Amino acid sequence: MNKFIEVKNLDVQYSLGKKNIFEKEERFNAVDGINLSIQKGSIVGLVGESGSGKSTLGRALLAAKEFNQGTIHYHFNDGMIDLSHLNKKNLQKFRSKAQLIFQDPYNSLSPRMTVRDIIAEPIESLGLSKSKQDTNERVIEISEKCQLNVNHLNRFPHSFSGGQRQRISIARSLIAQPEFIVADESVAALDVSIQAGILKLLKNLQKEMNLTILFISHDLSVISNFCDVVAVMYLGKIVEYAPKNKIFLEPKHPYTKALLNAVPSINPDKKNITKTLQGEIPSIYNRPKGCVFQTRCPKVIQACYKEEPSLLKIHDHQFACINSDA
Amino acid sequence: MTLVKIENLKIHFDTDEGQLLALDDVSFNVDQGEILGIAGESGSGKSITAKSLMQLNDENAIYDQNSRVVYENQNLLELDDEKMIPYRGKIFSMVFQEPMASFAPAIRIGDQMIEQLQIHEQLSDKVARQRSIEALTSVGIPNAKNLIDQYSYEFSGGMRQRAMIAMALSTNPKLLIADEPTTALDVTIQAQIIELIKKEVQDRNMAVIFITHDLALLAQTANRIMIMYMGKIVESGTVRQVLTNPQHPYTRALIESSPDIENFQKELLPIKGEVPLLQDRPKGCVFQNRCSHVIKGRCDQKSPPPAEREDNHFVSCYLYNE
Numbered sequence: 001m002n003k004f005i006e007v008k009n010l011d012v013q014y015s016l017g018k019k020n021i022f023e024k025e026e027r028f029n030a031v032d033g034i035n036l037s038i039q040k041g042s043i044v045g046l047v048g049e050s051g052s053g054k055s056t057l058g059r060a061l062l063a064a065k066e067f068n069q070g071t072i073h074y075h076f077n078d079g080m081i082d083l084s085h086l087n088k089k090n091l092q093k094f095r096s097k098a099q100l101i102f103q104d105p106y107n108s109l110s111p112r113m114t115v116r117d118i119i120a121e122p123i124e125s126l127g128l129s130k131s132k133q134d135t136n137e138r139v140i141e142i143s144e145k146c147q148l149n150v151n152h153l154n155r156f157p158h159s160f161s162g163g164q165r166q167r168i169s170i171a172r173s174l175i176a177q178p179e180f181i182v183a184d185e186s187v188a189a190l191d192v193s194i195q196a197g198i199l200k201l202l203k204n205l206q207k208e209m210n211l212t213i214l215f216i217s218h219d220l221s222v223i224s225n226f227c228d229v230v231a232v233m234y235l236g237k238i239v240e241y242a243p244k245n246k247i248f249l250e251p252k253h254p255y256t257k258a259l260l261n262a263v264p265s266i267n268p269d270k271k272n273i274t275k276t277l278q279g280e281i282p283s284i285y286n287r288p289k290g291c292v293f294q295t296r297c298p299k300v301i302q303a304c305y306k307e308e309p310s311l312l313k314i315h316d317h318q319f320a321c322i323n324s325d326a
Numbered sequence: 327m328t329l330v331k332i333e334n335l336k337i338h339f340d341t342d343e344g345q346l347l348a349l350d351d352v353s354f355n356v357d358q359g360e361i362l363g364i365a366g367e368s369g370s371g372k373s374i375t376a377k378s379l380m381q382l383n384d385e386n387a388i389y390d391q392n393s394r395v396v397y398e399n400q401n402l403l404e405l406d407d408e409k410m411i412p413y414r415g416k417i418f419s420m421v422f423q424e425p426m427a428s429f430a431p432a433i434r435i436g437d438q439m440i441e442q443l444q445i446h447e448q449l450s451d452k453v454a455r456q457r458s459i460e461a462l463t464s465v466g467i468p469n470a471k472n473l474i475d476q477y478s479y480e481f482s483g484g485m486r487q488r489a490m491i492a493m494a495l496s497t498n499p500k501l502l503i504a505d506e507p508t509t510a511l512d513v514t515i516q517a518q519i520i521e522l523i524k525k526e527v528q529d530r531n532m533a534v535i536f537i538t539h540d541l542a543l544l545a546q547t548a549n550r551i552m553i554m555y556m557g558k559i560v561e562s563g564t565v566r567q568v569l570t571n572p573q574h575p576y577t578r579a580l581i582e583s584s585p586d587i588e589n590f591q592k593e594l595l596p597i598k599g600e601v602p603l604l605q606d607r608p609k610g611c612v613f614q615n616r617c618s619h620v621i622k623g624r625c626d627q628k629s630p631p632p633a634e635r636e637d638n639h640f641v642s643c644y645l646y647n648e
Contacts, residue, residue: 049512050483161600191367191539196583197596218512221542224590248590262517264542265588266581268565273546277514280484 003075004040004212005061005180009033010070012053012060016285028285030056031067032236035311038229040075040179043206043213045227045244047220047259049281053236054216058182061214062098063091074098076179096126099173103185105165109157115168116153119143122176138175145208146171147201163194167201174205184216199226220263224248232256235284235292242317252319254299291321299323329500329533330356330397335378336390337557339604345388346604349374349557350612350629356501361527361534363548363565365541367580369601371557372537376503379535380414381405416446419499421490423506428490429478436474439493446497461496462489465522484515488522495526502526505537520547541584545569553577556601556612558629563639573641576613611644619645 012031018024030053038044046054059065061072063083072083074097081094099122102108109118119139120129129135143150146167157165166186173181183202187195203226206213217223223230230247232240232255240253251257258276277296288294291304301323309320337349349371356362364372377383379395381402395402402413422428429438439458443449449457455474462470465488478486487507494502504523508516524547527534536548544551545565552562553576561574572578582595599616608614611625620626624644632640633647 049514163600191601192541193367193580193583193597194600195596196585196594199594200596219585220513221585221587221590224587225585225592225594244590248587258514260587262513263587264540264546266542266545266569266584266586267588268545268569270588273517273520277517280482280515281512 002040003037004042005036005038005075006071006073007034007036007061008071009035010057010060010072011068012056012065013068014056026285028287029068029236030284031060032287034070034236034238036231036238036241038212038214040212041206041210042229043203043215043227045223045230046214046216046233047218047223047230048233049218051235051281051284052233053284054233055184056236057233058100058184058214058216061180062100062182063094064100074180092126096122096128096176097178098180098182099176099178101166101169101173101181101183101186104189105162105169106189108169109165111157114154114156115148115160118157118168119153119171119175122172126176128176139171142171142175145205146174161194162190163197166190166198170198170202170205174209174211177209178211180212180214182214182216185218186215187222188217188219195222202226220259232259235281235287237292237320238311238318239293239321240319241311242319246317250317252317252324253293253321254297254324255293256319258296258298293321327358328355329358330379330395332356332375332379333392333394333396334390335375335393335395337374337378337383337393338388338390339384340386340388343605347557347607348387348604349378352554352557352559354552354559354562356533356535358500358533359527359531360549361524361536361547363544363551364535364537364554365539365544365551365580366554367539367601369556369604370554372554373505374557375554376420376505376535376537378403379501379503380418380420381410382414382420412446415442415494415499416497417499418501418503419494419497421487421494421502421504421507423509426478426483426486426510429486431477431479433477434475435478435481435489439474439489439496442493443496457496458492461492465489465492465495466518467492483511484518487511487515487519491519491522491526495530495532498530499532501533501535503535503537506539507536508543509538509540516543523547541569541580542586553580556607558612558642559632559640560613560643561639561641562632563636567636567639571636571639573635573639573646574613574643575617575619575645579616579618611642621645 011029013027014030016026048054060067074081076097081090120135123129140150148167187198229243231238234255240256261274261276264273279296290306291309294300294304309322311318311320333353335352338345339348366372389403440454443454459470508519548565550564551568552559555576561577579597597616610627614620614625630642630644630647632642635641
């Protein structure tokens with residue numbers, strides 16, 4: 001399999017501002033030293049609690065948030081793009097290759113534009129359309145793929161339901177024929193019967209267009225169903241990264257195990273949720289020294305306070321823990 | 327023992343588009359010491375049902391004449407605001423979904439808890455404060471003595487929801503209504519809150535109405551479940567009856583569309599179409615436009631009455647109705 005995205009030692013910082021002009025600006029790493037490689041055509045689930053840095057990582061991958069250290073390389077079909085050396089020209093190209101599907105189908109569509117104009121916007125603003133007719137044809141083609149009624153394209157978003165709006169949002173992301181999509185909590189706002197339809201649509205489009213998807217979600221049930229590979233984030237770090245079966249059947253990191261224990265199953269006979277974790281995720285600018293999970297870990301040992309565990313690799317299973325009973 | 331009895335609850339909302347039926351003939355009991363789950367998608371009427379117990383629905387809600395909410399032989403729907411006070415925070419208590427929005431941001435958490443206690447009980451400031459500290463401690467808030475003087479924005483989401491539960495429980499209610507109490511929380515925090523609610527139910531022999539869109543959450547918490555769709559109860563029974571032996575086509579479809587972490591190879595089957603708008607409420611069975619078993623000339627005529635399939639397992643569907 002060929003590597004599609006390669007992320008090395010990525011740091012993304014946010015600023016807390018200066019207290020006064022003589023002091024140094026305070027900063028903290030929302031994404032801290034992440035290494036990640038994503039293969040072409042895979043659906044990667046990125047899971048973690050609020051504040052773990054999953055959205056920040058997604059934004060950095062889309063060049064929507066500058067990163068402070070490390071590199072991100074994309075191997076697109078027609079050449080490589082290095083996000084640390086972006087200029088105007090290859091940024092334009094990159095924008096057509098990598099797109100975002102937002103969480104909230106209500107606030108992410110302009111209420112004053114028709115659905116046709118919303119869907120057409122990426123190819124218009126990136127100058128990818130040859131003519132008005134070309135735009136129109138492509139809007140219709142992608143709308144049909146996303147199972148939208150093409151007779152309703154002149155309507156405004158308010159006359160659509162949540163599920164249909166998310167289809168509009170997907171059509172907009174896909175019209176420029178990207179190779180990479182970040183879906184940030186894209187089904188979280190939908191009812192489950194509608195959510196299933198959107199997931200199915202995304203999966204079909206992914207196969208048809210050979211898309212690579214980074215699927216950010218807090219919902220492990222959805223991730224377990226939809227993704228091929230799963231990355232678990234905690235306090236700005238990836239603590240475990242493996243194919244889905246390994247994550248859900250043989251988790252190694254204590255945090256992953258605790259997360260899985262906390263997810264309820266719809267089958268009342270199958271499982272009892274257990275509260276294995278005390279406390280809450282620490283604030284990110286209070287990141288503990290050593291292992292980031294030490295404050296809540298049931299298996300913490302002395303060494304965890306001293307040294308930050310690096311990502312161990314057993315075949316295709318990576319995890320960052322020195323005391324896992326692997 | 328039955329604690330509250332809801333009979334023929336029917337509510338219209340008076341809107342610009344006319345009077346829209348939001349709840350249709352909802353009847354059920356809440357027993358002492360049980361967790362009753364109400365599940366359904368957005369717009370199914372689960373929150374409206376819960377709010378009618380405390381008469382907290384918007385002012386344009388019109389209750390049908392035959393609707394009754396009976397607690398200790400008293401029909402609460404006949405009471406005016408003044409007489410409703412004990413049912414809003416003392417006998418019944420509520421935990422809302424959004425812990426950020428349910429505390430006033432400019433008033434210290436402690437002052438809000440004390441205010442609620444003093445409305446319902448004749449307590450001095452000192453005693454009320456002490457009771458509030460005890461309530462916060464009992465839900466696992468460390469150092470409650472100092473934290474009680476903080477504002478809600480200084481609390482994390484999980485802490486805020488704990489404080490909300492502490493406030494709701496401080497008056498020792500007979501019934502706790504929890505409306506999506508964990509939806510805004512991370513799953514590890516959700517597990518903590520669920521354990522807390524279960525423990526309080528056991529310790530106090532209190533009843534809980536647990537409203538959520540998440541069937542899996544009910545599978546792990548509730549004793550009985552009611553499935554609602556467009557203001558009707560379409561199926562009800564024990565957790566096991568409803569989730570492992572679902573009968574109504576909607577319940578089945580809902581389960582088939584839900585991802586399950588214990589069965590992640592499962593193919594998710596979306597339910598075709600969407601919930602109709604209130605003004606487009608179909609005549610007959612409310613689920614007919616999305617149902618794959620619809621019987622022409624039957625389902626589109628009259629709403630199917632509930633039929634008992636097993637002991638206390640009720641289904642409203644003509645498939646089971648001769």
